[in-house]
Amino acid sequence: MSEPSPWRGDFPAVAALERQQQTYLDSAATSQKPQAMLDALTHYYAHGAANVHRAQHLPGALATQAFEECREKVAQWLHAGAPAQVIFTHGATSALNLLAYGLEHLIGNGDEIAVSALEHHANLLPWQQLALRRNARLVVLPADAQGRIDLNEAGALIGPRTRILAVTQLSNVLGTQQPLAPLLALARQHGALSVVDGAQGVVHGRQNVAALGCDFYVFSSHKLYGPDGVGVLYGRSEALGRLQHWQFGGEMVHLADYDQASFHPAPLGFEAGTPPIAGVIGLGATLDWLASLDTEAVLAHERALHQQLLRGLGDREGIRVLGAPDTALASFMVSDVHNADLAHLLTDQGIAVRVGHHCAMPLFKRLGLNGAIRVSLAMYNDSTDLQRFFEALDRALELLR
Numbered sequence: 220m221s222e223p224s225p226w227r228g229d230f231p232a233v234a235a236l237e238r239q240q241q242t243y244l245d246s247a248a249t250s251q252k253p254q255a256m257l258d259a260l261t262h263y264y265a266h267g268a269a270n271v272h273r274a275q276h277l278p279g280a281l282a283t284q285a286f287e288e289c290r291e292k293v294a295q296w297l298h299a300g301a302p303a304q305v306i307f308t309h310g311a312t313s314a315l316n317l318l319a320y321g322l323e324h325l326i327g328n329g330d331e332i333a334v335s336a337l338e339h340h341a342n343l344l345p346w347q348q349l350a351l352r353r354n355a356r357l358v359v360l361p362a363d364a365q366g367r368i369d370l371n372e373a374g375a376l377i378g379p380r381t382r383i384l385a386v387t388q389l390s391n392v393l394g395t396q397q398p399l400a401p402l403l404a405l406a407r408q409h410g411a412l413s414v415v416d417g418a419q420g421v422v423h424g425r426q427n428v429a430a431l432g433c434d435f436y437v438f439s440s441h442k443l444y445g446p447d448g449v450g451v452l453y454g455r456s457e458a459l460g461r462l463q464h465w466q467f468g469g470e471m472v473h474l475a476d477y478d479q480a481s482f483h484p485a486p487l488g489f490e491a492g493t494p495p496i497a498g499v500i501g502l503g504a505t506l507d508w509l510a511s512l513d514t515e516a517v518l519a520h521e522r523a524l525h526q527q528l529l530r531g532l533g534d535r536e537g538i539r540v541l542g543a544p545d546t547a548l549a550s551f552m553v554s555d556v557h558n559a560d561l562a563h564l565l566t567d568q569g570i571a572v573r574v575g576h577h578c579a580m581p582l583f584k585r586l587g588l589n590g591a592i593r594v595s596l597a598m599y600n601d602s603t604d605l606q607r608f609f610e611a612l613d614r615a616l617e618l619l620r
């Protein structure tokens with residue numbers, strides 16, 4: 220049994236959900252928010268909203284300062300060398316689309332872009348569409364039975380034609396951490412740019428993008444206990460220098476005339492229009508709050524809870540867990556039971572889990588399945604949530620079998 224979560228009380232929504240008799244086990248989709256983040260949002264809006272990087276007045280200067288301080292906080296959080304290596308986007312999806320357009324000019328006829336079989340649509344479709352636009356080849360690195368990218372196969376598939384390698388850090392379906400170090404080394408060896416989709420990975424433990432050695436790393440604030448509508452794109456300075464501008468408008472422009480314009484380099488040159496100011500400030504407050512916690516204690520709590528989840532699923536007859544999850548979530552199916560029926564009965568009992576293809580349709584096709592039920596955990600969950608889940612699961616299976 221895991222200890223009660225010491226951080227549960229810091230998330231007002233968890234108590235609110237309990238009052239609605241809801242047990243929230245869908246944090247891989249989006250997380251609940253800490254009070255510290257809510258306070259920062261309220262403070263910003265209650266003390267005078269203003270646009271950033273343009274106004275001369277005091278509210279504008281204060282908003283710009285707060286916004287740029289958050290860029291520094293994100294850079295520190297990721298161990299990026301400098302704040303200028305952090306571009307704010309509207310989410311991981313928009314960061315990945317930025318990359319697929321920004322790097323388009325580097326892709327030619329017959330070039331290869333490598334992704335894994337595990338990718339979320341957000342880290343598959345932008346590359347697939349780029350390959351189609353440039354007559355390039357999308358190479359899919361297979362995963363092994365456990366749900367990790369197969370390094371032998373990757374060694375054979377990543378080669379001199381590979382221009383970009385784009386892989387997830389932690390599978391949102393299988394809950395498996397990926398062998399990034401050898402994969403990134405393969406990309407480097409062949410002169411390919413590397414993109415790590417950290418949307419799930421960033422939530423579980425501190426990241427060090429410099430040590431990881433990737434060219435680009437992306438994540439969404441909303442999964443990391445921050446506000447939605449904000450994404451982060453980190454880039455190595457040289458890699459950022461290779462990006463072409465992709466969205467055009469206010470603030471990203473240096474000089475404009477009717478027939479031509481010049482643009483800022485990263486980060487501002489890739490933040491066209493008004494950025495998500497409040498969201499970025501909220502993310503900064505979330506990172507401050509996360510930095511005040513004992514990361515090892517959070518990870519130990521999550522690990523204990525995850526073990527409890529896997530044991531409970533393993534103890535029940537007819538349950539098949541997909542792959543060999545090592546972090547924070549598990550997807551499963553029950554033999555002779557339709558996912559949708561089970562999900563319906565869990566929902567009726569106030570259990571908020573996710574059912575379906577989890578934005579990874581090609582993976583499910585490869586697995587020969589039409590979906591699964593996913594339970595995902597966060598630092599505010601504890602054993603009581605899992606007890607409720609398993610009680611509801613047992614009642615549902617009694618009815619269905």
Ligand SMILES: Cc1ncc(COP(=O)(O)O)c(C=O)c1O
Nearest residue numbers: 310311312339341391418419439
């Ligand atoms: C692994 C992974 N990548 C990318 C995304 C896309 O994130 P967003 O919808 O916040 O852009 C998700 C969201 O579930 C994800 O799990």
